[in-house]
Amino acid sequence: MKQKFFPTLIEGIRNSFDEYATLTFLEVGNEKKTYREMKADCTELANCILEKTDLSEKFIGVFAYRSKTAYAGIYGTILAGRAYLPLNPRFPKERLKKIIKLGKIKTLILGEECGEAFTQFAREIDSLKIICSLPDRIFEHVLRALLAWRI
DSSP states (O other), X not given: OOOOOOSSHHHHHHHHHHHTTTSEEEEETTEEEEHHHHHHHHHXXXXXHHHHSOTTOOEEEEEOXXXXXXXXXXXXXXXXXXXXXXXXXXXXXXHHHHHHHHXXXXXXXXXXXXXHHHHTTGGGSOSOXXXXXXOHHXXXXXXXXXXXXXX
């Protein structure tokens, strides 16, 4: 089989989404996503990143772990032409704060599974745009923590 050559990573990702559209891309817990479904999610996230950030933001933080949000965050960030900086919820909060500061992270993709961990240090981070994939109950908890700090 002859290998295809793609001049950019983005082209390679887009081609894979199209070529394997009906195959399973991801299986997390009871949830399965095809390449076609992930393409839609990643494209939507990439567009959100492009709308809510400026070109000076080279890195987007991805605070999600082994979830649809984690994979969509990584691929969506790449499709938006940015680099992603993965944040591990198992890291101590001081290490996470330092990574965010050193990476000059201004935008964070936040997965449901990391919502509680994020509230542990959210108040100590200066201006950070959050792109969430959280159920309402956790989002409200995160929002209350941020509002309490900002008021």
